[in-house]
Amino acid sequence: MPSTYVLYSLDVGQGMATYFEHYDSGGTLRSNALFDLGSTKSSKTAGPPTLEFLKAQIIKRKPPEGYIDAVFLSHKDGDHINLLGALLALVPDAGIGLVRYGGRYNWYKNRDKNVLTDLGARTGDPKYRLKGFPIGHSNWDQTTGFGVPIWMGTSYGAYLLAANTPYKDDVVGDPESAISNRPDGDQANSKSLVIALFMGDTLTVIGGDATFPTFQYINGFFDASFNNNVMTLLPHHGSRKTTFGLSATNAAISDDARLVVSTYARRMxxxxxxxxADTKHAHPSLETIDTFVAFTDKAKSWWSDPDLAAGFHFETAYVDLTLSDTTSIPKEYTSFQTSQNIYSTLYYFNTRKVDFSYAPYAAGAKPPDMVSFTTGMNWIYTSKSGSAATTLVGVSSNRLDDTLAVLMRPDFVAGDPFPYHLLGRGDHAATPAPAAAPVAAPVRRAPGQARPAAQAHRSAPRLSALR
Structure with missing residues (x-):
């Protein structure tokens, strides 16, 4: 029997929480890792269900106290770390294997407390198991590929693409202590860890609030591309400003800046x-989404909403680019129907707004008359050892446990449509569309003009090994 890998992008409102689990062939949870855990807008509604789920899984890892094999903190911002204290309180005796973080140790201090101190104490040996990184550190070598991972186990491992991206006068290779003691927001974000987590024959790229300087830096030495990356976490919640290195959210994007970001997206x-993301700071920007979605799977939709036409689901984004010359689309937060492989943890729609579809796809079924999942959606990727086949499930927080139970059934085959009928009536779970959605012909545009969503790339990346 193969072992099982489960990757979660959990709903925490305006924040991030990514969680990984490895189960052996008998279905026993053997290892886990947490990548960020914080929220700054919907923490009171979205936070508690996520914390309760993580509590149960951490205890399951090593009952009765609990255990987390690895904790990775991309950087110090509250929407990436401020739920950690509440989680530790829920599992007061749980141990932690190792902790790695971006930026400087003292960046994580809030008043008289430093969350890294609390996390390090759980390791039992913080001198060796709690560590940051030198400036510009990476596990990638242009000649040999990835070297020693920062965390590994049987058939899985976390590799560092970049940590502590050089900022202004920073020198690559200098120790953590050389990093500014008082960072501004851009510097803290640019220092985010960018991690490639390999899970058997698949991987995911988790980049926290990586920004334009981070992409420039990675593009400078990472000259390969991932052909089996099942999920890229959109950097900085899909921010337009920091993704393209702009002076303001609505500033014009230069051709050079667009090339930097598209190069990074293509290589990931x-x-x-x-x-x-939640509806704050114009996150996620549809223009940022459009850049990354160009390199997603074009052969099929990985998840479709049972309440919509086959192959369709809802996506919520801040609309900041022109999708159609003939249809008026509001430049604001809008939920829309799409067959493209972009999924948001904010999953709702408002029937008072204009309903439309993400070009080039035709409109799906009329949405139901009720708002769905006002507190968000959790996305779960499941694969087995020896195969790149992956099932994506979208599920509300109150169904996380039930969904995982189905995914761990001996008769469930990763890559097959998820049997959402087993969860009961009214839940939203994965049913991949059987056929590819149509793709519109390319549209010519003036130099410097944003590529409309209708001008999708036709390539369909296959799941295969790196290089």
Whole structure:
């Protein structure tokens, strides 16, 4: 029997929480890892269900106290770390294997407390198991590929694409202590860890609030591309400003800046993209989404909403690019129907707004008359050892346990449509569309003009090994 890998992008409102589990062939949870855990807008509604789920899974890892094999903190911002204290309180005796973080240790201090101190104490040996990184550190070598991972186990491992991207006068290779003691927001974001987590024959790229300087830096030495990346977590919640290195959210994007971001997106080549964001700061930007979705799987929709036409689901984004010359689409937060492989943790629609579909796809079924999942959606990727086949499930927080139970059934085959009828009536779970959606012909545009969503790339990346 093969072992099982489960990757979660959990709903925490305006924040991030990514969680990984490895189960042996008998269905026993053997290892886990947490990548960020924070929220700054919907933490009171979206936070508690996520924390309760993580509590149960951490205890399941090593009952009765609980255990987390690895904790990775991309950077110090509250929407990436401020739920950690509440989680530790729920599992007061749980141990932690190792902790790695971006930026400087003292960045994580809030008043008289430093969350890294609490996390390090759980390791039992913080001197060796709690560590940051030198400036510009990476596990990638242009000649030999990835070297020693920052965390590994049987058939899985976390590799660092970049940590502590050089900022202004920073020198690559200098120790953590050389990083500014008082960072501004851009510097803290640019220092985010960018991690490639390999899970058997698949991987995911988790980049926290990586920004334009981070992409420039990675593009400078990472000259390969991932052909089996099941999910790229949209950097900085899909921010337009920091993704393209702009002076203001609505500033014009230069051709050079667009090339930097599209190069990074092409090399990551996520077959799907997840935006972990709420309606704040114009996150996620549809123009940022459009850049990354160009390199997603074009052969099929990985998840479709049972309440919509086959192959369709809803996506929520801040609309900031022109999708159609003939249809008026509001430049605001809008939920729309799409067959493209972009998925947001914010999953709702408002029937008072204009309903439309993400070009070039025709409109799906009329949405139901009720708002669905006002507190968001959790996305779960499941694969087995020895195969790149992956099932994507979208599920509300109150069904996380039931969904995982189905995924772990001996008769469930990763890559097959998820049997959502087993969860009961009214839940939203994965049913991939059997056929590819149509793709519109390319549209000519003036130099410097944004590529409309209708001008989708026709390539369909296949799941295969790196290089």
């Amino acid at each position: 080549k996520g077959l799907t993209v997840v935006a972990s």
